[in-house]
Amino acid sequence: MTLRILALATLSLVTPTRTVHAAPPDPVARGAYLARIMDCAGCHMPRGPDGTPIVENGLAGGTVGFELPGLGTFWPGNLTPARTGLGDWSETEIATALTTGVRPDRRVLAPVMPWASYAGLSAEDLAALVAWLRAQPPVEHAVPEPVGPGTPAPAPFYRVTMPAP
Numbered sequence: 713m714t715l716r717i718l719a720l721a722t723l724s725l726v727t728p729t730r731t732v733h734a735a736p737p738d739p740v741a742r743g744a745y746l747a748r749i750m751d752c753a754g755c756h757m758p759r760g761p762d763g764t765p766i767v768e769n770g771l772a773g774g775t776v777g778f779e780l781p782g783l784g785t786f787w788p789g790n791l792t793p794a795r796t797g798l799g800d801w802s803e804t805e806i807a808t809a810l811t812t813g814v815r816p817d818r819r820v821l822a823p824v825m826p827w828a829s830y831a832g833l834s835a836e837d838l839a840a841l842v843a844w845l846r847a848q849p850p851v852e853h854a855v856p857e858p859v860g861p862g863t864p865a866p867a868p869f870y871r872v873t874m875p876a877p
Contacts, residue, residue: 743844
């Protein structure tokens with residue numbers, strides 16, 4: 713008898729449930745989140761002479777480059793939809809550069825750009841990141857072109873060194 717009462721009491725606590733489907737996330741908001749956790753600003757946001765990020769310029773391109781032994785010196789590109797940035801690139805071209813490291817002009821991105829890690833983004837996350845980049849205010853800012861090894865750099869850069877064996 714006690715088990716029967718316990719079973720009935722337990723059943724009375726169980727209520728029918730409805731499946732609630734959340735609205736799909738806003739792709740631009742999702743892209744903003746992804747850009748933040750992927751630290752796009754760490755390289756692509758311009759910096760003042762004292763190294764402070766110039767936040768109001770968004771991802772208009774890094775003002776400090778990276779010198780890679782044997783490869784040369786590279787400056788992070790302008791990721792805004794400006795003419796000097798991604799303005800002429802299609803969504804597919806942006807997604808391709810992010811996931812394969814190849815620009816529309818067929819130039820391969822410098823190895824400091826972690827495109828191999830970004831290749832694992834889901835199609836939805838990749839589309840969200842591209843949507844967010846497209847939604848940014850355009851900022852005209854041309855970054856220096858890459859220079860080969862031993863060529864004088866036209867702008868500040870970090871020197872990447874390899875540990876001695």
